[in-house]
Amino acid sequence: MSVTKLELRTALGPVYRDVLPYQPRDCTPDEIPVIDLEPMFSSELSDRKKVSSAIKAAAVNNGFFYIKNHGIPAETIARCKGQVLNFMRQPFETKDSIQSHKYSKYFNGYLGRRKAQVSPSETADVRESFTFRYSPELDPDHPKDISEVPDEIRPWIQGEDFVWEGTEHLPDFKSDLVAYWSGCLKLARKLVRMFALSLDLEEDYWDSKVTHPGAETQEEIKKEFVGLGSHTDLQLFTLLWQDNVGGLQVLTQEGQWIKAPPIEGTLVVNIGDYMMRLCNDIYKSTVHRVTNESTQERVSMPLFFGLNFNCVEGVVPSCTSESNPAKYEPISCGDWCQMRFKMEAKDFAKNESKKLIAPSAVIVAG
Numbered sequence: 001m002s003v004t005k006l007e008l009r010t011a012l013g014p015v016y017r018d019v020l021p022y023q024p025r026d027c028t029p030d031e032i033p034v035i036d037l038e039p040m041f042s043s044e045l046s047d048r049k050k051v052s053s054a055i056k057a058a059a060v061n062n063g064f065f066y067i068k069n070h071g072i073p074a075e076t077i078a079r080c081k082g083q084v085l086n087f088m089r090q091p092f093e094t095k096d097s098i099q100s101h102k103y104s105k106y107f108n109g110y111l112g113r114r115k116a117q118v119s120p121s122e123t124a125d126v127r128e129s130f131t132f133r134y135s136p137e138l139d140p141d142h143p144k145d146i147s148e149v150p151d152e153i154r155p156w157i158q159g160e161d162f163v164w165e166g167t168e169h170l171p172d173f174k175s176d177l178v179a180y181w182s183g184c185l186k187l188a189r190k191l192v193r194m195f196a197l198s199l200d201l202e203e204d205y206w207d208s209k210v211t212h213p214g215a216e217t218q219e220e221i222k223k224e225f226v227g228l229g230s231h232t233d234l235q236l237f238t239l240l241w242q243d244n245v246g247g248l249q250v251l252t253q254e255g256q257w258i259k260a261p262p263i264e265g266t267l268v269v270n271i272g273d274y275m276m277r278l279c280n281d282i283y284k285s286t287v288h289r290v291t292n293e294s295t296q297e298r299v300s301m302p303l304f305f306g307l308n309f310n311c312v313e314g315v316v317p318s319c320t321s322e323s324n325p326a327k328y329e330p331i332s333c334g335d336w337c338q339m340r341f342k343m344e345a346k347d348f349a350k351n352e353s354k355k356l357i358a359p360s361a362v363i364v365a366g
C-alpha cells in the first residue's frame with residue numbers, strides 16, 4: 001500500500017501526515033456527527049452538559065461536527081450569501097481596488113484566484129475571498145467605541161475600514177455581512193462555554209477572554225478543483241456555512257479523506273490549532289481541504305473564532321496530569337496567528353518571485 005506524505009504548514013514549521021491511497025469517501029454519522037444545539041439554550045445545566053459531552057466526543061475523534069438549531073436565521077445567511085455573489089460578480093478591477101496584499105496590514109480585503117497557497121504540497125488556491133476582522137463598533141454584545149477597549153487589547157484590533165469604503169456602492173453589503181458575522185460571533189461566544197464545560201472547566205472559563213476576540217470571516221467562492229488546499233485552521237474553532245454544492249473534505253486520523261457534504265440548516269464546526277494546543281492535543285485540529293468537482297461556483301462563509309489576541313494562554317489545567325504534563329508553553333492567540341499568516345505570505349511571495357525568474361531561465365537552458 002503506497003502511503004503519500006502531505007506537508008502542512010503550522011505556526012511552528014512544517015508537519016507531515018500520511019494519506020492512504022484511496023479515493024475520498026462519504027463520511028459516516030459517527031465520523032462527523034450532527035449535534036443538536038437546542039439544549040445549549042436551556043437554563044438547566046444538565047441540558048447544556050448534553051451538548052458539551054457530544055462536542056467532546058466529536059472533538060477527540062475527527063475534530064469536526066455539524067450543528068443544527070444554531071439560532072442564526074436562514075434569512076440572515078441567505079442575504080449574506082447574496083451579497084457575497086454581488087461582490088464576487090463585479091469586474092476584477094473593482095474587487096482588486098480593495099486587494100488584501102496591497103491595502104491591508106492584517107490580511108483583510110479581497111484576494112483573487114491563485115493569490116495564496118495554504119498548502120505547500122498542492123497548487124495555489126483558486127478560491128476568491130473577502131475577509132474582514134473583529135472591530136468593536138460591529139460587536140453585538142459589548143461597548144462599541146474603540147476608546148472603551150482596554151489598553152492592552154487596543155493594539156490587537158485588526159478591523160480595517162477600507163473594506164467597507166471600497167464596497168459602499170453595493171446596497172446593504174456591509175449590514176448584511178455584519179448581520180451574519182454578528183450571528184456567528186454571538187453563537188461562538190455560547191459555543192466556547194460548551195467547550196469549557198466539555199473540558200471540565202467552569203462554563204465561564206473563557207468568557208472574559210472573548211470580549212474582543214480574533215473573529216474573522218472570510219466569505220469565499222470557489223470555482224475549480226483545488227479550491228483550497230489541505231490545511232488546519234488556526235484559532236479555537238471555526239463556524240462554517242457552506243452552500244449546497246459540496247466539496248469539503250476532512251482527513252481522518254487514519255489518513256483517509258472523507259467528504260463532509262452540505263446538510264440543510266446546519267453549520268460545520270471544526271477545532272483549530274490553538275484549541276488543540278490548549279487541550280494538550282486531546283482535541284484534534286483536523287486537516288481539511290475543498291475540491292469543487294462540480295461546474296457550479298461554490299460559496300462558503302467561515303467565521304474563525306479565537307481568544308482576545310492579547311490573551312496569553314497555556315494548556316488548561318484539566319488537560320494535564322502528573323503522567324501527562326503540558327507539552328506547550330503559553331503563547332498569545334494573536335502571536336500564534338501572526339506567526340502562521342506571515343509564514344504563508346512569505347512562502348507565497350518567494351514562490352511568485354521564483355515564477356518570475358523561471359521563464360528566462362528556461363530560454364537560456366533551451
Ligand SMILES: O=C(O)CCC(=O)C(=O)O
Pocket residue numbers: 218220228233240242248288289290300301302
Ligand atoms: O469552504 C469550505 O468549506 C472550507 C473553508 C476553509 O476551510 C477555510 O477557509 O479555512
Ligand SMILES: [Fe+2]
Pocket residue numbers: 231232233238288
Ligand atoms: Fe479551514
